[in-house]
Amino acid sequence: MILFAASEIYPYAKTGGLADVAHALPGALSKTLPVASVMPLYHDVDRTKHAITDTGYSFDVLLQDVAHQVDIFIDTKTQTYFLYNPILCDRQGLYFDAYGEFGDNDLRFGIFNYAILQMIEVLDLPITTLHLNDWQTALAALLSKDKLDKPYKVILTIHNLAYQGVFDKAAMGALELDWHRYFKPEIMEYYDNVNFLKAGIYYCDELTTVSQTYAKQIQTPEFGCDLQDMLARHSDKLKGITNGISYEVFDPGSDDALYVGYDSSHYYKKEYNKKKLCKAYGLKRSKRPLFVFIGRLTPQKGIELLLENIPKLARLEANFFILGSGDEAYNAKFTSFGKRYENINITVGYDETLSRRLYAAADFLLMPSIFEPCGLNQMIAMHYGTVPIVTDTGGLADTVTDYGAEQSGDNSGTGIVMERIDAEELFTATARALALYGLKKRREKLAKANMRLDFSWDKRAKKYISLYR
Numbered sequence: 001m002i003l004f005a006a007s008e009i010y011p012y013a014k015t016g017g018l019a020d021v022a023h024a025l026p027g028a029l030s031k032t033l034p035v036a037s038v039m040p041l042y043h044d045v046d047r048t049k050h051a052i053t054d055t056g057y058s059f060d061v062l063l064q065d066v067a068h069q070v071d072i073f074i075d076t077k078t079q080t081y082f083l084y085n086p087i088l089c090d091r092q093g094l095y096f097d098a099y100g101e102f103g104d105n106d107l108r109f110g111i112f113n114y115a116i117l118q119m120i121e122v123l124d125l126p127i128t129t130l131h132l133n134d135w136q137t138a139l140a141a142l143l144s145k146d147k148l149d150k151p152y153k154v155i156l157t158i159h160n161l162a163y164q165g166v167f168d169k170a171a172m173g174a175l176e177l178d179w180h181r182y183f184k185p186e187i188m189e190y191y192d193n194v195n196f197l198k199a200g201i202y203y204c205d206e207l208t209t210v211s212q213t214y215a216k217q218i219q220t221p222e223f224g225c226d227l228q229d230m231l232a233r234h235s236d237k238l239k240g241i242t243n244g245i246s247y248e249v250f251d252p253g254s255d256d257a258l259y260v261g262y263d264s265s266h267y268y269k270k271e272y273n274k275k276k277l278c279k280a281y282g283l284k285r286s287k288r289p290l291f292v293f294i295g296r297l298t299p300q301k302g303i304e305l306l307l308e309n310i311p312k313l314a315r316l317e318a319n320f321f322i323l324g325s326g327d328e329a330y331n332a333k334f335t336s337f338g339k340r341y342e343n344i345n346i347t348v349g350y351d352e353t354l355s356r357r358l359y360a361a362a363d364f365l366l367m368p369s370i371f372e373p374c375g376l377n378q379m380i381a382m383h384y385g386t387v388p389i390v391t392d393t394g395g396l397a398d399t400v401t402d403y404g405a406e407q408s409g410d411n412s413g414t415g416i417v418m419e420r421i422d423a424e425e426l427f428t429a430t431a432r433a434l435a436l437y438g439l440k441k442r443r444e445k446l447a448k449a450n451m452r453l454d455f456s457w458d459k460r461a462k463k464y465i466s467l468y469r
C-alpha cells in the first residue's frame with residue numbers, strides 16, 4: 001500500500017496546486033494500487049461536509065518529555081486519514097496568517113511528520129511506499145530511513161523549490177534530531193539553520209519534481225534556490241514527471257460553479273458564461289475579449305509585470321479580471337487599483353467558485369510566471385477552452401506551445417508563449433492575443449483542440465507507479 005502524505009489535499013484544504021495534485025494523483029493511482037492519504041485535520045477542514053469520522057485511535061508523539069496527543073480521523077470515501085493535534089491544527093490558516101508565517105511551523109510539522117510514521121504502526125497499515133510532498137512532509141524521509149529505521153521505500157516530490165522549510169537550528173533539539181548526525185551541510189544544515197526539504201532530498205530513495213524542464217532548471221543557480229549543487233549531486237535519483245489535472249474536478253461539462261456547462265462541441269456556450277460573469281462583476285461590453293489572471297499574488301506569478309501593465313491594459317478594447325491573494329502588501333497594492341478602471345476587475349481573495357467561472361468565461365488566461373515548477377492553471381484553462389498566455393519556463397514550457405504567426409497554416413500550437421519575461425513582452429503577448437481574437441475561426445479551432453488534449457492523470461500516474469516498484 002502507498003501512503004501519500006501532504007499538507008493540503010483538495011477538497012479538504014487548498015492553498016494551491018499541491019492540494020489539486022494530492023487529490024488527483026492518489027485517485028488515479030487507486031485504480032491500480034491500494035493507496036491511502038494523510039494530512040492534518042486543520043481547524044478550517046469541514047468535518048461534517050466531508051463525512052470525516054473519528055477512528056477512535058490516538059497516540060502520543062513524545063518530544064522533549066512532552067506528550068503531543070494525536071487523534072486519527074478518516075474519510076473512508078477517499079481513504080484519507082486526518083491527524084489532529086492542537087498545536088498543528090487549532091488555528092485559522094495552514095502555514096501563515098495576516099501577520100506572516102506561523103512562528104512554530106517547525107514544531108507543528110515536526111509533530112505531523114513523526115505522527116505520520118506512528119500512525120502507520122498504530123493502525124498496522126501494510127505500507128510499502130511512503131510518498132512525501134514538499135518540505136511539510138520531507139522530514140519523514142529522515143525519520144523513516146534513518147532515525148526510526150523503517151522498511152518503506154520513500155519518494156519525495158518537490159512541488160516548489162522556493163519553499164524549503166527553513167528554521168532556526170533550535171528545531172534540532174525541539175524535534176530530538178541528533179545534532180552530530182544530521183546538522184551537516186550535506187544533510188539538513190543550511191546557513192546555520194535547519195532545512196527540512198534538504199533532509200528529504202538527502203534521505204529519499206526517489207526524488208521527483210513536477211515537470212521535466214523544472215527538473216533540469218533546479219540544478220542551475222538561476223532556479224536552484226541555493227540547492228542546485230545538492231540537487232545536482234542527487235541527480236541520479238531526480239526525475240521530472242509533469243503534473244496533470246483531475247478531469248472529474250475540472251470538467252466544464254459538469255462543473256456546478258459554471259453558469260452553463262459546455263464541451264468542445266458546444267463551445268459557443270462559453271460566450272454565455274462570459275456574458276453572465278461580466279454582468280455579475282460589473283464589466284461592461286461583454287462581447288470584448290476577456291483576459292483573466294488567477295493565482296497567488298507572489299512575485300513568482302509575474303504579478304509585478306501585471307501591475308506595471310495595468311494602466312496600459314486599461315486602454316485596450318478588452319476586459320480583464322484578476323483574482324488572487326497573497327501577503328498583506330500585495331493584497332493592498334492590488335486592492336488600491338480597486339475600481340479605478342471600468343474594464344478591469346481586481347478581486348483580492350481566494351474563491352474556488354469564482355475561479356472556475358473565470359476559467360469558463362475567459363478567452364485568455366494570463367500566466368506570466370517568472371518561474372513555474374509545473375503550473376495547473378494553464379492546463380485547467382486549456383481544458384475549459386481558454387487560450388493560455390505564458391512564459392517559456394518550467395512546466396509552462398512543457399505544456400504550452402506557441403500557436404505561431406497569425407496567418408500561419410500550422411495549427412499545432414496551443415497558446416501564446418512570451419519570448420522574454422518582462423512587462424513589455426507581456427503587453428506584446430496581450431496584443432497578439434487581441435489579434436488572434438479577431439480571427440474567430442482560427443481561435444475557436446485552437447481552443448476546441450485544446451479542450452480535447454489529454455492532461456488527465458492516468459498516463460502520468462503510471463510513471464509514479466514505476467517508481468514505487
Ligand code: ADP
Nearest residue numbers: 016017295296324349350351352355375376377
Ligand atoms: P501554485 O500551486 O503555485 O499556487 P498552480 O498553478 O500549481 O499554482 O495551482 C494553482 C491552483 O490554485 C489552481 O487550481 C488555481 O485555480 C487555484 N487558485 C490559485 N489562486 C486562487 C484564488 N485566488 N482563488 C481560487 N483558486 C485559486
